[in-house]
Amino acid sequence: MSIPFWCVFISALLIYIARLPVGKAMKEQGGYNNHLPRQQQAQLTGYGARALAAHQNSIEAFVLFAAGVLMAHTTQTAGWLIDTLAIVFVVARIIYVGFYLADLAALRSLAWLVGLICSLLLMVSPTFRTVML
Numbered sequence: 034m035s036i037p038f039w040c041v042f043i044s045a046l047l048i049y050i051a052r053l054p055v056g057k058a059m060k061e062q063g064g065y066n067n068h069l070p071r072q073q074q075a076q077l078t079g080y081g082a083r084a085l086a087a088h089q090n091s092i093e094a095f096v097l098f099a100a101g102v103l104m105a106h107t108t109q110t111a112g113w114l115i116d117t118l119a120i121v122f123v124v125a126r127i128i129y130v131g132f133y134l135a136d137l138a139a140l141r142s143l144a145w146l147v148g149l150i151c152s153l154l155l156m157v158s159p160t161f162r163t164v165m166l
Contacts, residue, residue, distance in 0.1 A: 035111070037102045037155075040119035044098055044126060048091045051130045054084035080134065087133035091126065094148055098122050101155025108159035115158060122151035 034042075058081025059065045059073055066073040074085050098119075105115050125148040132141035 036116040037119040040123045041102050051088040051091045087130045097152040101152045104156050105158045110159045118151045122148050
């Protein structure tokens with residue numbers, strides 16, 4: 034499996050890893066409400082609310098990233114730049130979740146922007162195919 038595909042797999046796992054602190058915050062709120070978990074999540078504040086937002090944003094970011102990797106793959110665009118963009122995306126997303134949980138808004142936004150740029154560059158990478166080979 035290629036590096037970008039491994040990065041898609043890792044990014045999918047990160048969605049659920051980012052969800053772990055949400056469950057912890059819900060338990061601290063009087064127990065995990067498995068009957069109405071979304072209603073309980075909507076009542077989270079502070080760390081719990083930030084963890085939920087990081088989890089939800091991980092889902093949103095995954096869609097663009099996976100699309101970018103698939104666009105590069107289906108056009109047979111490969112090489113060091115595609116691999117680097119995929120790795121940088123994963124690292125940026127790990128840092129993003131950490132900054133979100135730590136309530137470092139400006140740094141979080143910067144990490145988000147890096148991930149977004151990687152996804153967008155992957156999407157347009159077939160245009161620059163000769164540079165990457």
